[in-house]
Amino acid sequence: MKIVVLAKHVPDATGERTFAADGTVDRASSDGLLSELDEYAVEQALQIADELDDVEVVVMTLGPEDAADAIKRALQMGASAAVHIIDDAVHGSDALATSAILAEAIKKAAPDLVICGMASTDGTMGVVPAMIAERLSWPAATLGATLSVADDQVTIRRDDDVASLTIEASLPAIVSVTDQSGEARYPSMRGILAAKKKPVESWTLADLGIEPTSVGLNSAWSKVLQTSARPGKEPGRVVEAEDGVPALIDFLAAGKYI
């Protein structure tokens, strides 16, 4: 079985994240890393590989040169190979173009199962897996808190506010997993060494038969008009515990909560 894990390289959420002059996420001024939420997807793929025979886990990323760091991390965790889709024309692509490129890449890779994280930690839209499924007419079992594969069928548990759903789909299928699916493993020393020898293919838009002018910032179907940093908050009042109770009561009374 072949599993493709979609992984995104994102700016570190604990650092200063900003926008470039063209309204896109500034990827140059801060350190990037494999999106934490995609580590859960890699982990689930590796668990399936641990459990079943003959499972190949290919990590796939779409992004500029630096995105190789995300690939490296996934290979160190234990993925067997990688595809880096890299093309200058991709810069500024919206979710629609991103999903179109990834859908073509998935067709070319021809996996049995695609595993994604629940959302990226920068864009946080959480729509790309559903968009890819729509484009490929593949079943999509999304936002799994658990994931299992058996007999050409994938099963997830999806928890929403009112119910816990069990979803089944036949392979090939695309799934996404949440941060409830299980802690991602750290790369072992052996994994770090082994990663250096693992194959990484580079694909361009031409390799996927995609017209460069159909993607990128100028072809995006939404446009950022303005970005502004939220003004820093005036420091509030901080009191010690003994004064805390009357202070909170006054605060609640002033806001008419009591």
Added chain:
Amino acid sequence: MSEVLIVAEHAESHVSKPAFELLTLARRLGEPVAVVFGQTEETVAKALGEYGATRVLSVTDPAIDDYLVAPKAEALAQIADSIRPAAILITSTPEGKEVAGRLAVRLGSGLITDATEIAADSTTTQSVFAGNWTVRASVTHGAPIITIKPNAVTPETAPTEPAMEQVAVTISDAAKTARVVNKEPKKSSGRPELTEAAVVVSGGRGTGGDFAAVEELADVLGGAVGASRAAVDAGWYPYAYQIGQTGKTVAPQLYIAAGISGAIQHRAGMQTSKAIVAVNKDPEAPIFALADLGIVGDLHKVLPAVIEEIKKRKG
């Protein structure tokens, strides 16, 4: 005037507040037409009419409940093809966003998610990077598809008297592939919906797993209970109540963080609350930088004393 399609979330006869928020925003762009999925009662149309729905379209195809997400997107695409709406507004729930994404592909429309505001020219406002930045954006291709964060705007009434219209849709086999084979309903907490509540009281690592005081304070204030990821990961509180980047985003009038340090992952889910109170033993906790009122102390002492005083005042 052109029509604006909204998807009205509801539980049987109860229409959820975000539907009224969508109608309030939709009226800025055109005449709101509400789509309701699944079996409903006539009272749903009446409730949506209160907030300005000029038509209410009911879709009851069984595929809607039997398969995940895709049938809803397909049904909406068919409705959109026939009424040619000026825009489509959907609530920013995980499912709502997936429906919106699929619809954008089908209709060839631009998509904006997690907006908190829409102007009359359909430009949107979003809060991004854990609430540290504000982005104004607009859709430049097709009828804009926009998902709206719950609790971002105050619903305003504009009474109309729409009839409930049954709409027949054709759900293709391609949309019937992710089968819902079991549905385990969750028991209700009896408290307001987390994303709709005016007051949210949240507990974190500092609770040590004891949420009794957090829950009681929420109850005396008529609020909802939330939890940090640390508390959820520790198994102290269910995931459905997690506030933060991978849980719910809330923006209540008042947010009380008890025993929560305020890591970026948590701030992403509550930073835009109108007023913030933090109770934490650690004076260096980053949550204090966000708090309008910070109390350096043990929540297990502060909260019970506050609850007692509130009860005394209530008599």
